[in-house]
Ligand code: HEM
Ligand code: HEM
């Protein structure tokens with residue numbers, strides 16, 4: 357009775373929903389190798405719904421989602437890619453038309469999420485908000501966990517995800533259950549260590565050999581590399597299907613795309629710290645430092661100048677000198693008295 | 696009265712414990728500032744051989760600071776000498792007099808109990824900012840095991856930014872403190888070494 361024929365009964369059912377997303381994670385996922393996407397779809401899972409590559413359309417789509425919800429409660433894996441917009445009556449993302457009304461992403465995620473066996477947020481947007489929830493966030497976008505508060509959402513962030521982070525997480529779910537998660541619900545298997553701790557250029561960092569311009573083969577720290585604050589295994593796993601390279605290896609700093617504060621907290625990408633924002637002012641952190649130094653120097657400098665010009669400083673030292681001379685004399689007098 | 700007694704009986708301006716602790720936290724704070732700014736933006740002028748040595752200096756100084764800070768707070772409560780350090784109503788009342796003197800509008804030096812209102816405000820700044828520095832620093836240092844705590848700051852990058860901004864605040868306070876100390880004549884300066892003015 358499975359939608360895709362009898363053989364699908366034994367394969368876990370997967371629904372892949374696209375909400376506010378650039379589709380980068382699904383496109384990245386297609387670069388998987390061992391298993392590749394084709395093998396995965398044929399042999400590993402019953403991918404019933406795929407917002408980008410599915411062959412079904414319109415009412416058929418809704419029917420697939422509805423019947424999965426009805427027939428397999430608690431037994432399908434829900435993957436959501438993208439944020440859930442909440443402004444403008446949630447119309448910034450619509451999955452389809454149901455009962456002659458728009459079925460918004462928010463409604464779909466609530467209904468499908470409530471009955472899913474496992475829920476995966478694919479990409480930084482679904483996991484933490486990411487670019488689609490970046491300031492000023494006109495769509496009122498929120499990550500998946502903010503909608504499905506009482507469920508465990510497995511976060512697989514990345515902008516985009518490394519294909520193997522998601523493939524590995526799904527296959528771990530199927531074969532062994534939920535992988536060990538960190539406190540941001542990311543699988544430790546892939547996000548257990550910082551980029552910095554696995555980086556090939558770590559020796560350059562420790563030795564203080566820093567690139568001054570992108571393209572130089574040294575540590576990218578002074579160009580704003582976010583490796584020290586970013587958890588992912590890019591340096592060891594690497595990218596491009598065949599594990600050939602990753603940003604620092606390509607002589608450009610890590611921009612911290614798996615972090616919960618990405619991208620607002622990682623910007624400017626080529627600066628060490630995020631900008632300092634006060635009402636009406638936005639300033640680079642180092643500029644704040646420079647101004648603070650300048651004001652302190654000016655304050656102390658002008659007071660010192662006045663202190664010298666008015667003779668007060670010299671007076672303080674003369675006074676101390678005189679009083680210690682008096683004390684020395686007093687001591688001598690006491691000693692003379694005693695002996 | 697016997698002159699000998701007169702000299703000997705005088706209570707020290709700073710007790711031995713207060714002096715020892717000052718010479719634990721003062722160099723630690725200075726080292727943290729110096730190495731911290733190198734870590735923020737490595738440059739040759741700081742004199743560190745490399746990042747590794749700057750980090751080592753920061754890590755040793757930070758734990759010395761934590762110990763000395765906690766010990767000083769404990770000592771302050773035990774001996775009730777926090778009253779000399781923190782501002783009270785009298786300090787506020789003295790403030791206009793102090794400001795007039797410091798702005799050279801009044802040439803006669805006002806007398807204050809132990810610390811002048813300026814120093815007191817700087818010390819209060821330390822009391823407020825050092826715990827923040829220590830907490831954000833600890834969360835950075837133990838970023839793996841304190842991941843939950845980092846969530847409060849909305850991520851490690853914001854935590855670093857906070858640690859950096861607090862460090863700027865502390866550096867300004869230290870500059871003010873050193874300015875007071877070095878312009879008051881050398882007897883106050885001597886007192887933090889020997890205890891006596
Ligand atoms: C007055 C005391 C301190 C000052 C002025 C200070 C200053 C700084 C500064 C300016 C940075 C560079 C931040 C950046 O731009 O990334 C830094 C980094 C750091 N500080 Fe502190 N700090 C102080 C105390 C502490 C304490 C008490 C701890 C921990 C217990 C601590 C732990 C750290 C850590 C772990 C880093 C990051 C080092 C790295 O990424 O290599 N700091 N500190
Ligand atoms: C080389 C650097 C420093 C020198 C020469 C120095 C000198 C002094 C002197 C002379 C006093 C006594 C002032 C008086 O009796 O009126 C004092 C007190 C004090 N200093 Fe410093 N200081 C230094 C660095 C620091 C730093 C970096 C801190 C930062 C935390 C600091 C915190 C304090 C505090 C809290 C007191 C009050 C001590 C108490 O009452 O127990 N000092 N310092």
Ligand code: SF4
Nearest residue numbers: 552555575576581583
């Ligand atoms: S390039 Fe980035 S991740 Fe690599 S050692 Fe330097 S700062 Fe760390």
